[in-house]
Amino acid sequence: MDNKPDLKAEFDFRDLLRKPHKLFGYSYIFFVLILSVLGISYVQNLTSIGKNSVPPMVVIDSSSFVKDIPFQTARSLPPxxxxxxxxxxxxxxxxxxxxxxxxxxxxxxxxxxxxxxxxxxxxxxxxxxxxxxxxxxxxxxxxxxxxxxxxxxxxxxxxxxxxxxxxxxxxxxxxxxxxxxxxxxxxxxxxxxxxxxxxxxxxxxSGQIPVKKAARIIEAETAPEVATVAGMVGGLERQAKSAGLQVFEQVARDRKRIFTGLLFNGSSAVQSVDQLVKIVTAEPTQLGFRAGVVRLSASEWTALHQFLNELKSRRGSL
Ligand code: HEC
Incomplete structure (x- = not known):
C-alpha cells in the first residue's frame, strides 16, 4: 500500500474538499466575472426594472375597429x-x-x-x-x-x-x-x-371598396402635395411663430393626416371657423388631432383657422 504514493495524490478527495479551487482550476475567475457583470447591470437597471419597463399597450387609432364595408366588384345580374x-x-x-x-x-x-x-x-x-x-x-x-x-x-x-x-x-x-x-x-x-x-x-x-382602402388611395394621390405643405410648415416653424402655428403645434398629432383631411379633396373644413370646429370635433383623432383639441378656446380656434386657411391659400398659389 505504502508504495503507491502517486495514486493517493491523484484521488485525495479530502484534500480536494479542503482546497476546492483545485477542482475548478482557475475557471472560477470566469464565474466571478460573469456574476459581477450581471450584478452590475442589474443594479444599473434597477429603476426601470422596478418601474415595470414593459410599456402599456395603447390603442392609438380606434377607427381600425370600425367595421368597414366589404369589397365588391361591379357586375350586372341577368334578368x-x-x-x-x-x-x-x-x-x-x-x-x-x-x-x-x-x-x-x-x-x-x-x-x-x-x-x-x-x-x-x-x-x-x-x-x-x-x-x-x-x-x-x-x-x-x-x-x-x-x-x-x-x-x-x-x-x-x-x-x-x-x-x-x-x-x-x-x-x-x-x-x-x-x-x-x-x-x-x-x-x-x-x-x-x-x-x-x-x-x-x-x-x-355598382362596385364598392372599403372606406379605409378609399382613404388610402386618396392619401396616396395627395401625398406629394401634402408633403409640400408639411415642408412649408417646417419653414414657418423656423421663423417667428404665429399664434395659429403655435396652436397647431400643440394639437396636431399626425400633421400629414390633418393636411390630407382638411386642405385637400375639396374639404370644406376651413371655409369658416364654425365649420372647422364642427368637422374637427366630430372625429378629432381620426383627422389626426390630439383629443385635447376639443378644449381649445374660441380665440385659439380662430387662430388655428387662420393658420390653416393661410396654408390652403399658399398651397393654391404654389
Ligand atoms: C355558417 C353556417 C351556415 C351556412 C354557410 C349556411 N347555412 Fe343555412 N342555416 C344555418 C343555420 C344555423 C340554420 C338554422 C337557422 C334556424 O334554425 O333558425 C340554417 C337554415 C337554413 C335553411 C332553413 C331556413 C328555415 O326556413 O328554417 C335553409 C333553407 C338554408 N339554411 C339554406 C342554406 C343554403 C342554401 C346555404 C348555402 C348557400 C346555407 N344555408 C349556408 C347555417 C348556415
Whole structure:
C-alpha cells in the first residue's frame, strides 16, 4: 500500500474538499466575472426594472375597429323569368349541388343533413334538409328564396343575397331535391317574388371598396402635395411663430393626416371657423388631432383657422 504514493495524490478527495479551487482550476475567475457583470447591470437597471419597463399597450387609432364595408366588384345580374326557373330541371339541381358544396356544406353538410364541420359549434343547428317541418321560413321555393335573400337573423344562417338569383334558384332546387314532399308554391307566391325583387329586370350592382382602402388611395394621390405643405410648415416653424402655428403645434398629432383631411379633396373644413370646429370635433383623432383639441378656446380656434386657411391659400398659389 505504502508504495503507491502517486495514486493517493491523484484521488485525495479530502484534500480536494479542503482546497476546492483545485477542482475548478482557475475557471472560477470566469464565474466571478460573469456574476459581477450581471450584478452590475442589474443594479444599473434597477429603476426601470422596478418601474415595470414593459410599456402599456395603447390603442392609438380606434377607427381600425370600425367595421368597414366589404369589397365588391361591379357586375350586372341577368334578368330571369321567375315562373320558368321556379320549376326544377336536372341542370338546375346539378348546378345547385355544386354551389351547395362551396357555399353551404361547411354548415349544412355535404348531403344537407345539417352535419357540416362547423355545425357542432352552432346553436341553433343548421337545418337538416332531409327533414320536413319546423322550417322557420318554410321550404317552398319562394320561402327559401327569402331565407337566402335575408338570412335568418340571430343565427349563423347569413344572407346569400350576393349570389346571382339564378344560382339561388339552383340552390333552392337542390335543397328541395333532398327530400320528397315539400310544399309547392302558389302562383301568386312566385309572382310575389317577382314584384318584391324585380327579378325580370336584372340589376346592375355598382362596385364598392372599403372606406379605409378609399382613404388610402386618396392619401396616396395627395401625398406629394401634402408633403409640400408639411415642408412649408417646417419653414414657418423656423421663423417667428404665429399664434395659429403655435396652436397647431400643440394639437396636431399626425400633421400629414390633418393636411390630407382638411386642405385637400375639396374639404370644406376651413371655409369658416364654425365649420372647422364642427368637422374637427366630430372625429378629432381620426383627422389626426390630439383629443385635447376639443378644449381649445374660441380665440385659439380662430387662430388655428387662420393658420390653416393661410396654408390652403399658399398651397393654391404654389
Ligand atoms: C355558417 C353556417 C351556415 C351556412 C354557410 C349556411 N347555412 Fe343555412 N342555416 C344555418 C343555420 C344555423 C340554420 C338554422 C337557422 C334556424 O334554425 O333558425 C340554417 C337554415 C337554413 C335553411 C332553413 C331556413 C328555415 O326556413 O328554417 C335553409 C333553407 C338554408 N339554411 C339554406 C342554406 C343554403 C342554401 C346555404 C348555402 C348557400 C346555407 N344555408 C349556408 C347555417 C348556415
Amino acid at each position: 330571369i323569368d321567375v315562373m320558368k326557373v321556379a320549376t326544377p330541371t336536372p341542370e338546375l339541381v346539378d348546378k345547385g349541388k355544386e354551389l351547395f358544396r362551396t357555399n353551404c356544406a361547411s354548415c349544412h353538410g355535404d348531403d344537407g343533413q345539417g352535419d357540416g364541420p362547423t355545425a357542432v359549434t352552432l346553436t341553433p343547428k343548421p337545418r337538416n334538409f332531409h327533414l320536413l317541418g319546423e322550417w322557420k321560413n318554410g321550404s317552398k321555393v319562394s320561402q327559401i328564396f327569402k331565407t337566402l335573400q335575408e338570412g335568418i337573423p340571430g343565427t349563423a344562417m347569413a344572407a346569400f343575397d350576393y349570389l346571382p338569383p339564378l344560382e339561388r334558384f339552383a340552390l333552392i332546387h337542390f335543397v328541395r331535391s333532398l327530400s320528397a314532399g315539400h310544399p309547392t308554391d302558389l302562383q301568386a307566391e312566385l309572382l310575389g317574388l317577382e314584384t318584391t325583387y324585380q327579378l325580370s329586370k336584372g340589376s346592375n350592382s
